[in-house]
Amino acid sequence: AQTVTQSQPEMSVQEAETVTLSCTYDTSESDYYLFWYKQPPSRQMILVIRQEAYKQQNATENRFSVNFQKAAKSFSLKISDSQLGDAAMYFCAYRSARWQAGKSTFGDGTTLTVKP
Amino acid sequence: SAVISQKPSRDICQRGTSLTIQCQVDSQVTMMFWYRQQPGQSLTLIATANQGSEATYESGFVIDKFPISRPNLTFSTLTVSNMSPEDSSIYLCSVVWGYGYTFGSGTRLTVV
Numbered sequence: 001a002q003t004v005t006q007s008q009p010e011m012s013v014q015e016a017e018t019v020t021l022s023c024t025y026d027t028s029e030s031d032y033y034l035f036w037y038k039q040p041p042s043r044q045m046i047l048v049i050r051q052e053a054y055k056q057q058n059a060t061e062n063r064f065s066v067n068f069q070k071a072a073k074s075f076s077l078k079i080s081d082s083q084l085g086d087a088a089m090y091f092c093a094y095r096s097a098r099w100q101a102g103k104s105t106f107g108d109g110t111t112l113t114v115k116p
Numbered sequence: 117s118a119v120i121s122q123k124p125s126r127d128i129c130q131r132g133t134s135l136t137i138q139c140q141v142d143s144q145v146t147m148m149f150w151y152r153q154q155p156g157q158s159l160t161l162i163a164t165a166n167q168g169s170e171a172t173y174e175s176g177f178v179i180d181k182f183p184i185s186r187p188n189l190t191f192s193t194l195t196v197s198n199m200s201p202e203d204s205s206i207y208l209c210s211v212v213w214g215y216g217y218t219f220g221s222g223t224r225l226t227v228v
Contacts, residue, residue, distance in 0.1 A: 033215050043206060045219035052215065091158065095215075103149060104217065108158045 002027045004094050006107035013082045014115050020067075021077045021110050023092030031097040034068065034075045035104070040088040048090070051075065053097070079112075087114045118143045118213045122220030129199055129227050136195045137223045139209035144189035146212070150182070153206040153222075162207075165192050199227045 003026045013019035025034070036048040051059045051068050059066050063083075067076045079086055092107040121140045129135050139148065147166055151159040162182055163171040171184040186192045196203050204227045209220040 035216055037217075043208075043222040043224070045208065045210075045217075047216045047218075050216050089156070093217075095217075103147075103161055103164055106159045109156075111156070 004107040012113040023075045033095045035093040036077045037091045038088045118218045120220040126224040134197045148192045149210040151208045
């Protein structure tokens, strides 16, 4: 079974600074997807960024980028130029690429505080 | 991406009663997932609901406690039955969309 580990229950960053959230996972599969989701106090889960395991290039979405190390099974999220609106709980998630393998495995989450 | 309308957004219920949560998707989807989330904690999958077949429950969750309906490809309900204070939680529905997932806005349930 796949597992996802987020070793940082809480992180804080100064506004406009950069912060990196860690995620490691364990799987025996070679083809899969990895995600970072953001959940603000409104409870709405929002997809921040995704990475396909077969792609060597790290995904980037504006101020959000990942460092995907497949051999090390590491998938960290870097938030640049942090904004107050980035404050939320962040979840790392894994999903198999096998057909009909729909469900995901989520990490325990990292609560990010942004200080003005 | 798909948009999910989840109702109710919150409710306070008496112990021993039941609550049905609804999720309506604006697109046809094969799989729908139901999660439970304690405040400040991760998501725990309750069951996977496919249209036309019985839901598949995860370990620790049973159909008698959490019956699920999936009458068509755009709608599903989760009922929390015979509630106790331990059922107080946030319940979320989700669907696979593209390579990722879209989530409903969640139902905050408090059992008193």
